[in-house]
Amino acid sequence: MKPSLPVPYNNPNKKTVSEKPKEGLALLIGQDITALEEQLGTPARIDESLYGFQWYIYNQDYSHYFQVGVENKQVVTIYAVGENLDVAPFEIGQPVEEIFNTQYIDTNINLDINGNSYRFELNDNDLNLRPMVQLGDIYVQLYIDKFTGNLSSVRFLNTQTLVKQRPYELVYSGELIEPPAPSEDTWKIIEYGTAKEIFDITNVLRMRHNLKPLIWDEITAEVAFGHSKDMYENNDFSHTSKKFGDLATRLKTAQVDFVAAGENIAANYTDGPAVVEGWLNSTSHRESLFNKDYSHLGVGVYQKYYTQNFIQKVEQ
Secondary structure, eight states, X not given: OOOXXXXXXOOTTSOXXXXXXXXXXXXXXXXXXXXHHHHHOOOSEEEEOTTSOEEEEEOSSGGGOEEEEEETTEEEXXXXXXXXXXXXXXXXXXXXXXXXXXXXXXXXXXEEETTEEEEEEOOHHHHHHSOEEEETTEEEEEEEETTTTEEEEEEEEOHHHHHHHOOSEEEEESOOOOOOOOOHHHXXXXXXXXXXXXXXXXXXXXXXXXXXXXXXXHHHHHHHHHHHHHHHHHTOOSSSBTTTBSHHHHHHXXXXXXXXXXXXXXXXXXXXXXXXXXXXXXXHHHHHHTOTTOOEEEEEEETTEEEEEEEEOOOO
């Protein structure tokens, strides 16, 4: 039985725009990379994104896992999911009811940038599972785990990055801010980085639920990539490929030894973090994410098609 989430309610005493927090990761928005690395150290790796910024990945400790988006040497966005991070004025694991009682949650987000007007329109699903609040001059997207009723992760963004990512239905007048179109080679770099982010975030969530982290399996990742590419090229969103068969067939063709296997697929999400948060709120996908028997994971991304292949390896 699915839990019933509270409904956002804006009483007249709530401020429509809260103050920017005086502590926590949100303060990094707008800072340069020198200040970033002085405070947080060198990232474990740097991934390319689809939106003109680079992701600085801090995955050295999954309980403090976060990604910092840097464009033109300035922090423009942060995705934070590690449960021990300071994401003031929120807390990872915070009951959604507390958030809805204290924050102004609007169905419309209105922005004006250089004379151009933008309005994001949030539907009921957006409001319940990934609402947005404004804190001073930054915006915060809140990812809610509907099965626990708690805050799963947060994403801080500046206005330009919000418009480029377009996480909600958008109505605008004037010029639309567009990220640069990636070349074929850049797409490959983006796809690989996104796959690794999905892997990391999956393990963050598994450890949060007292499960062992999964081990990356390269051959299984190649199988997953092949399926994402096949779905894209044939416009066929399915677990069973007309050409390559179901998951078991594809794994056997690649000579992957396994006792059990599972698969999550998705398409047209903003990026890796958004994909995993989407799977988290789906019963069947969640079962794969939190299956205690799986030991290894391969992730494959092609354009905006995403595949996770979980396996339980044969014990040696």
